[in-house]
Amino acid sequence: MSEASGFTSMAGAKAEGQAPQIGVGMLGYAFMGKAHTHAMLNIGHMMYPPPAVPKLVGIAGRNREAVAEAAKRYGYQHAYTDWRDLINNPDIQFFDNGGPNDAHAEPCIAAAQAGKHILCEKPLARTAEESKLMLDAVQKAGVKHMVAFNYRFVPAIRQIRKLVDSGLLGKIYHFRAVYLQEWIMPHYNMPMIWRLQKKMAGSGALGDLGAHIIDLARYLVGEVRSVSGMTRTFIEERPWGDGTMGKVDVDDAFVSLLDFENGALGTVEATRFAAGRKNGQRIEINAEKATIVFNLERLNELEVYWVGDQPKETQGFRNVLVSEPFHPWWENWWPQGHMIGWEHTFVHEITHLLDCIVNNRAVSPIGADFLDGYRNSVICDAIVRSSESRRQVDCVYEA
Ligand SMILES: NC(=O)c1ccc[n+]([C@@H]2O[C@H](COP(=O)([O-])OP(=O)(O)OC[C@H]3O[C@@H](n4cnc5c(N)ncnc54)[C@H](O)[C@@H]3O)[C@@H](O)[C@H]2O)c1
Numbered sequence: 001m002s003e004a005s006g007f008t009s010m011a012g013a014k015a016e017g018q019a020p021q022i023g024v025g026m027l028g029y030a031f032m033g034k035a036h037t038h039a040m041l042n043i044g045h046m047m048y049p050p051p052a053v054p055k056l057v058g059i060a061g062r063n064r065e066a067v068a069e070a071a072k073r074y075g076y077q078h079a080y081t082d083w084r085d086l087i088n089n090p091d092i093q094f095f096d097n098g099g100p101n102d103a104h105a106e107p108c109i110a111a112a113q114a115g116k117h118i119l120c121e122k123p124l125a126r127t128a129e130e131s132k133l134m135l136d137a138v139q140k141a142g143v144k145h146m147v148a149f150n151y152r153f154v155p156a157i158r159q160i161r162k163l164v165d166s167g168l169l170g171k172i173y174h175f176r177a178v179y180l181q182e183w184i185m186p187h188y189n190m191p192m193i194w195r196l197q198k199k200m201a202g203s204g205a206l207g208d209l210g211a212h213i214i215d216l217a218r219y220l221v222g223e224v225r226s227v228s229g230m231t232r233t234f235i236e237e238r239p240w241g242d243g244t245m246g247k248v249d250v251d252d253a254f255v256s257l258l259d260f261e262n263g264a265l266g267t268v269e270a271t272r273f274a275a276g277r278k279n280g281q282r283i284e285i286n287a288e289k290a291t292i293v294f295n296l297e298r299l300n301e302l303e304v305y306w307v308g309d310q311p312k313e314t315q316g317f318r319n320v321l322v323s324e325p326f327h328p329w330w331e332n333w334w335p336q337g338h339m340i341g342w343e344h345t346f347v348h349e350i351t352h353l354l355d356c357i358v359n360n361r362a363v364s365p366i367g368a369d370f371l372d373g374y375r376n377s378v379i380c381d382a383i384v385r386s387s388e389s390r391r392q393v394d395c396v397y398e399a
Pocket residue numbers: 027028029030031032033060061062063083098099100101103121122123148149150208
């Protein structure tokens with residue numbers, strides 16, 4: 001992974017010496033458990049030579065049969081019904097938390113206290129207060145920590161950040177982002193699930209989808225000073241499996257203005273009520289020298305407009321294919337134009353964390369660490385408070 005460590009890894013490259021193995025303990029075997037494990041199985045041969053090779057030691061869930069089946073399918077040596085068994089296993093050095101949001105804090109804090117390096121899914125926790133406890137624990141333990149804001153690891157997004165850092169874009173005026181899905185609209189007949197309960201999820205579209213684009217706002221533009229937000233719940237009751245009704249106490253959608261410390265102005269919006277939108281994430285940056293647009297459904301492309309670089313008759317937006325060997329992480333994949341996808345973001349993400357662990361590098365800014373996760377939570381909480389109070393709210397960071 002030349003992105004982080006400087007070594008090249010063209011196909012056919014030879015590794016000098018043996019990459020160390022790092023024992024992995026995975027909490028959760030569903031959506032994210034599968035995505036992370038898929039990535040780990042690819043690292044040893046695709047991110048070559050790898051900084052370390054993940055060894056799938058154990059996986060935890062709650063249902064004995066289901067977790068045993070997952071262990072067999074993914075190739076973990078042990079299946080546990082209590083995450084504490086992952087933490088107590090001395091062969092596990094890296095704890096990967098792909099559980100629901102209410103299962104982030106306690107296991108991650110215990111893992112930190114046991115000296116394990118940690119990858120935790122986003123949002124880091126249900127509230128900023130809970131995120132702060134997690135941040136304090138990893139800092140005290142001195143372990144490496146990362147929040148799985150995987151969109152930082154889309155090559156096109158990393159390329160935008162490189163352009164920002166190089167100064168080529170000049171001053172940034174606007175950041176605008178939408179993250180649109182449809183899967184809890186009436187035509188899906190979605191019953192009550194953990195994502196619709198505050199005690200488990202913390203918030204709704206805000207913490208689930210909004211957290212991603214708020215992370216990109218911070219990653220690409222800078223720190224957020226204050227917000228002015230509005231949240232809405234369109235369907236307030238949903239049936240449990242037994243037919244009784246449960247109260248939805250999280251947002252189905254939110255919109256917010258972002259006031260950046262560097263003077264830029266932002267808007268972020270996320271919903272699960274956008275008919276036809278499956279995973280519609282789009283961001284646009286308007287800067288002094290250029291406008292850049294990213295659309296997740298075309299994740300190997302950037303739409304770019306450079307101010308004044310063409311005769312006026314041919315001035316306009318151009319589509320740039322981000323798939324050259326010199327684009328971030330691309331040297332590890334295929335010849336240019338042979339596309340990569342959403343799942344590869346996790347390969348880049350976990351390789352980066354392994355590199356940070358083995359070579360003692362900083363996780364941030366290429367990845368989001370728990371400080372980023374905490375600050376993200378502060379912004380999410382401020383958006384809720386702004387909506388409740390109908391006022392602009394300052395983001396107060398205690399770290
Ligand atoms: N980065 C992304 O793009 C992305 C996408 C989806 C979800 N997520 C995040 O990943 C996390 C998990 O989401 P998901 O979609 O995989 O959820 P999911 O419901 O599909 O899976 C949750 C898993 O956690 C397990 N689990 C629940 N409670 C547990 C406990 N106490 N002990 C052990 N295992 C337990 C479940 O059995 C299941 O395997 C959430 O924090 C979510 O916000 C991130």
